[in-house]
Amino acid sequence: MIRERAYPVEPWHVRETRLDMDVLAQSESVFALSNGHVGLRGNLDEGEPHGLPGTYLNSFYELRPLPYAEAGFGFPESGQTIVNVTNGKLIRLLVDDEPLDVRYGELLSHERVLDLRAGTLHRELHWRSPAGREVKVRSTRLVSFTQRTVAVINYEVEPVDGPLRLIVQSELVANETLPPQSKDPRVAAVLESPLQAEEELTTADGGLLIHRTKLSGLRVAAAMSHEVHGPERTTMSSEGYEDWVRTTIGGVLKPGQSLRVVKYLTYGWSSRRSLPALRDQVGAALAAARLDGWDGLRRAQREYLDEFWDAADVRVEGDPEVQQAVRFGLFHVLQAGARAERRPISAKGLTGPGYDGHAFWDTEMFVLPVLTYTQPSAVRDALYWRHSTLPQAHDRAQTLNLRGAAFPWRTIEGPESSAYWPAGTAAFHVAADVADALRRYLLATEDETLEREIGLELLVETARLWRSLGHHDRDGQFHIDGVTGPDEYTAVKNDNIYTNLMAQRNLLTAAECAMRLRDQALDLGVTEEEAAAWRDAARAMHIPYDEDLGVHQQVYGFTRLQEWDFEDTPPEKYPLLLHYPYFDLYRKQVIKQADLVLAMHWRGDAFSGPQKMRNFLYYERRTVRDSSLSACTQAVMAAEVGHPELAHRYLREAALMDLHDLNENTRDGVHMASLAGAWIALVAGFGGLRDHEGTLSFSPRLSSRLSRLEFSMQWRSMRLRVDVRPHQTTYSLRHGGPDTVLELRHHGEPIRITCDQPVTVPVPPADPSGPPPEQPPGRAPLMHLPDNGG
Numbered sequence: 001m002i003r004e005r006a007y008p009v010e011p012w013h014v015r016e017t018r019l020d021m022d023v024l025a026q027s028e029s030v031f032a033l034s035n036g037h038v039g040l041r042g043n044l045d046e047g048e049p050h051g052l053p054g055t056y057l058n059s060f061y062e063l064r065p066l067p068y069a070e071a072g073f074g075f076p077e078s079g080q081t082i083v084n085v086t087n088g089k090l091i092r093l094l095v096d097d098e099p100l101d102v103r104y105g106e107l108l109s110h111e112r113v114l115d116l117r118a119g120t121l122h123r124e125l126h127w128r129s130p131a132g133r134e135v136k137v138r139s140t141r142l143v144s145f146t147q148r149t150v151a152v153i154n155y156e157v158e159p160v161d162g163p164l165r166l167i168v169q170s171e172l173v174a175n176e177t178l179p180p181q182s183k184d185p186r187v188a189a190v191l192e193s194p195l196q197a198e199e200e201l202t203t204a205d206g207g208l209l210i211h212r213t214k215l216s217g218l219r220v221a222a223a224m225s226h227e228v229h230g231p232e233r234t235t236m237s238s239e240g241y242e243d244w245v246r247t248t249i250g251g252v253l254k255p256g257q258s259l260r261v262v263k264y265l266t267y268g269w270s271s272r273r274s275l276p277a278l279r280d281q282v283g284a285a286l287a288a289a290r291l292d293g294w295d296g297l298r299r300a301q302r303e304y305l306d307e308f309w310d311a312a313d314v315r316v317e318g319d320p321e322v323q324q325a326v327r328f329g330l331f332h333v334l335q336a337g338a339r340a341e342r343r344p345i346s347a348k349g350l351t352g353p354g355y356d357g358h359a360f361w362d363t364e365m366f367v368l369p370v371l372t373y374t375q376p377s378a379v380r381d382a383l384y385w386r387h388s389t390l391p392q393a394h395d396r397a398q399t400l401n402l403r404g405a406a407f408p409w410r411t412i413e414g415p416e417s418s419a420y421w422p423a424g425t426a427a428f429h430v431a432a433d434v435a436d437a438l439r440r441y442l443l444a445t446e447d448e449t450l451e452r453e454i455g456l457e458l459l460v461e462t463a464r465l466w467r468s469l470g471h472h473d474r475d476g477q478f479h480i481d482g483v484t485g486p487d488e489y490t491a492v493k494n495d496n497i498y499t500n501l502m503a504q505r506n507l508l509t510a511a512e513c514a515m516r517l518r519d520q521a522l523d524l525g526v527t528e529e530e531a532a533a534w535r536d537a538a539r540a541m542h543i544p545y546d547e548d549l550g551v552h553q554q555v556y557g558f559t560r561l562q563e564w565d566f567e568d569t570p571p572e573k574y575p576l577l578l579h580y581p582y583f584d585l586y587r588k589q590v591i592k593q594a595d596l597v598l599a600m601h602w603r604g605d606a607f608s609g610p611q612k613m614r615n616f617l618y619y620e621r622r623t624v625r626d627s628s629l630s631a632c633t634q635a636v637m638a639a640e641v642g643h644p645e646l647a648h649r650y651l652r653e654a655a656l657m658d659l660h661d662l663n664e665n666t667r668d669g670v671h672m673a674s675l676a677g678a679w680i681a682l683v684a685g686f687g688g689l690r691d692h693e694g695t696l697s698f699s700p701r702l703s704s705r706l707s708r709l710e711f712s713m714q715w716r717s718m719r720l721r722v723d724v725r726p727h728q729t730t731y732s733l734r735h736g737g738p739d740t741v742l743e744l745r746h747h748g749e750p751i752r753i754t755c756d757q758p759v760t761v762p763v764p765p766a767d768p769s770g771p772p773p774e775q776p777p778g779r780a781p782l783m784h785l786p787d788n789g790g
Contacts, residue, residue: 007324012117013114013115013116014113014114016113018111019110021049025666028043028052029669029670030666030670034143034350034351036058036338036350046090049101049102052179054352056350059344060082060083061083061357062218063080063081064079065078074425075421076417082412083191085211086195086209087174088263090169091168092171093168096164096165098130100135107125108127111124116305117309118305119142119143119145120301121142122139123141125137136160138156142298144301146300147289148341149267150285151267152262152297154261155168157253164252165251166250168248169247169248170226170247203225204236204238207240208223208279209243209244218269224264224265225286225290226247227290228260229262230249234259235249236249249261262293266289267282268281311712311719314710316706318706318707318708326679328675329678330675332670334375336349337379340378342384342385344411344412345363346363347671351670354669358411359410359411361486364434364437365436366632366672372440372441372445373715387458390457392408393408396408396415396416396425397465403464403467404431404462405431405464406425409423409425421492422488429484429485432466433502435462435505435510438455444716452517456524459506470537477540478536478538478542480496480503481495486593487594488577489586490558497543497552500542515531552596554619561587562587567777574626576592577592591619594630594633597619598633601684605692605693616637624776628673628677629673631781632674632676635651635680636681638773642767644701647703652783655681657674686700687724697745698729700746701763702724707725715742725763729746731758734755736755738755740755741754747763
C-alpha cells in the first residue's frame with residue numbers, strides 16, 4: 001500500500017519526494033502519461049530499476065488461447081491481450097564510466113511531480129556515483145493531447161563537482177523482458193517476444209523500428225529523433241538492430257555547463273496499412289513534432305488542459321486529500337479518452353496491463369458519465385467504437401440463439417474475451433449500459449448527427465436483444481432469466497433488478513427514437529408492431545419485491561437465500577473470490593459490489609424515497625466491496641438517503657483507491673472507474689446530480705467535513721457552475737447567448753438560470769436519516785487510512 005508520505009497533499013500536483021523501491025510499480029501506474037492513443041508508464045528514464053515496463057497503443061493487441069478444463073458450445077476460443085510495444089522512454093546516462101543506476105552509488109535527492117495543469121511528469125535527481133562523481137538530472141515528459149501520436153522528453157544533465165565525461169544513450173527497444181503476467185504457459189508463450197521485426201532504420205539523430213505481431217497481424221512503427229544542446233565537440237551517432245535502435249550523445253562538461261537533449265517520439269500502428277505507409281506516417285509525425293518544438297508542444301499541452309479544467313474542475317473545501325484525488329482522477333480519465341478516437345477506453349486506460357487491457361461495462365456506466373459532462377467529444381468517439389463492434393455483437397447474439405446485439409463482457413476489438421460464462425456472457429446488462437450511455441450523451445449534447453448515424457441502430461439492436469432474451473409469463477409479466485447483474489457474487493439468476501430496469505429504459509428509449517426517426521427505423525426493419533412489443537415488455541417488466549421485508553430483491557428469491565457467515569470470515573479472507581468457491585458465493589446473500597444500489601442511482605425514478613432507504617440499509621449489511629466499482633455508488637446513495645458522513649467515507653475510498661493502492665493492485669494500472677467514481681461521488685452524491693426525466697436536477701447537501709463543493713459541467717454548449725455551501729447553492733451559466741435560459745430542478749423545485757443572472761437558493765434541512773447503516777464486520781469504510789498519520 002502507498003502511504004500518505006509518498007505523495008504530499010497538493011491541489012494540482014502528485015509529488016513523490018523520495019524513491020521508494022517497495023512501491024515502484026504502483027508509482028509507475030500513478031505517474032503514467034497518456035492521451036488515449038499512446039500510453040507511457042511512469043518508468044524511470046534509465047529503464048532500471050523498474051516494476052513493470054510498459055508502453056501501450058490503444059487496441060494494439062495479440063491473440064492468445066482461452067483455457068478451458070472442458071470446452072462447451074459458444075465458449076469464446078481466443079482472447080486478446082494488450083501488447084507492450086516498443087519502448088521509447090529509455091534514456092540511459094553514463095557518468096565517466098559509471099551508468100546512472102539509483103541502486104548504486106548514493107541517491108542524494110529524487111523527486112517526481114505529476115503536474116495536472118501542465119500535463120507533464122517532471123523528475124529531478126542528484127546522484128553520486130560509486131566513484132564519487134556527482135550529477136544533477138532534470139527530465140520532463142509529456143504525451144501530447146494535440147498531436148496524438150507524439151510523446152516528447154526534455155532531458156538535461158549537469159556536473160556538480162568537476163568536469164565529467166557524460167554519455168547519453170537514447171533508445172527504442174522492442175520485446176522487453178517482462179515479469180510473468182499469467183500462470184498459463186500457453187498465454188505466457190504468446191506474450192514472450194510478441195513482436196516480429198520487419199524494418200530497422202537509423203539516421204544521424206535517431207531511427208525507427210517496425211514490427212508485426214505474430215498472431216493478430218498488427219503492424220507497429222516507432223520512431224525517434226533528437227535535438228541536442230551542449231558544449232562544443234558534443235557528438236551524436238546512431239546504430240540499430242532488429243529489436244533496438246540507439247542514439248548516443250557524448251560530451252565533456254564543466255560545472256556550470258549542461259547537456260540538454262530533447263527526444264521526440266512518434267508511434268503508429270495499423271492492421272491494414274503497408275510497411276512503407278506506416279514508415280511515412282511516423283516520419284511525418286516526427287516532422288510535425290519538431291516543427292512545434294519542445295516549447296510549442298508544452299505550450300499547446302497547457303492550453304488544452306486550461307480549456308479542459310475550465311469546463312471540468314471540481315473544487316473541494318474541507319478535505320484536501322479529496323481535492324487532490326478528484327483532480328488526479330479527472331486527469332487520468334481525460335488521459336484515457338481524450339484522443340482514443342473511436343477506440344475503447346479500457347478499465348486501466350493505457351496505464352498498465354491489468355485485465356489484459358480490456359474494456360468492460362465500467363466504461364459506459366462510470367467513465368462516460370463523467371466525460372459526458374466534462375469532455376463530450378471523447379464520449380462521442382467511445383460510442384462510435386461500440387457501434388463499430390456491432391458485427392461481432394450480432395455474431396455473438398446469433399451464437400446464443402438471440403436477436404440483436406450481445407456486447408461482450410470484456411474485449412479490445414469487439415469479440416468476447418472472457419472465458420468465464422457466469423461473470424462474462426451472462427452479464428447481458430452491458431447492452432443496456434451502452435444504450436444508457438448513448439441516451440445520456442444525447443440528452444447532454446443534442447447531437448442529432450450521432451443519433452442518426454449510429455444512435456438509432458445501437459438502440460434498436462440492444463432492444464431486440466432484450467425482447468428475444470426475455471419472455472412474458474402466463475400472467476403477462478416480462479422476465480429476463482439466467483443473467484448476471486453487476487454483482488458477480490450473484491450469478492446466472494432470474495430477474496436481476498438492475499438488468500431489468502436498465503433494459504426497461506433501453507426498450508422505451510429505442511421505441512421513442514424509432515418512432516421519431518421513422519424512415520431510418522424502417523431501413524433497420526423496425527415496424528410499429530416491433531416498437532409496440534418493446535413498450536409492452538417495458539411496461540410489464542417484473543421487479544422482484546419482498547413484501548414481508550419491505551425491500552426489493554436484487555434478483556428473484558435473493559432475500560430467501562442463506563445468509564453469509566460474516567462473523568466467522570476473517571479479514572485475510574477478503575476478497576472472497578480468492579478464498580471461497582464460487583459455488584458458495586452464488587447461493588448466499590453476499591454481494592461483491594453495488595448492484596441493486598447501483599440501480600437506485602441510475603434508475604432512481606423507479607423507487608420511492610422510503611424504498612431507497614430500506615433497500616440501502618438491507619444491502620449495505622451484505623456488501624463486502626471486493627470490487628473498486630462499489631464505493632462511489634454507495635457514496636451516492638448514502639448521500640441521497642441521508643447519511644452524508646458515511647457517504648464521505650465512501651468518497652474517500654473511491655478517490656484514494658490508487659494514490660494509496662487500497663486494493664494492492666495499482667501496480668497493474670490505475671482503476672479508471674474508481675477514479676471516475678470520485679467525481680461521481682462528489683457531483684452525483686453531494687451535488688445530487690440526476691437526469692432521470694431528461695432534465696438536469698440537483699439535490700445538493702454536504703457532509704460536515706465539507707465546507708464547500710464547486711463544480712463545472714457542460715450541458716448543450718453551455719457551461720454550468722454549481723457552488724454548494726452548507727446552507728445555500730448558487731447556479732451560474734456561461735457560454736450561452738443573451739437569450740439562453742437553462743431550466744433545472746433544485747431539490748425538486750424548478751429554477752431558471754441565464755448567463756446574466758446566477759441564482760442562489762437555500763439548501764433545505766435534511767430529513768431524519770433513521771438508523772445508521774451497518775456494514776459486514778470489518779468492511780466499514782475508513783475515514784483515515786491506517787498508519788498514515790491521518
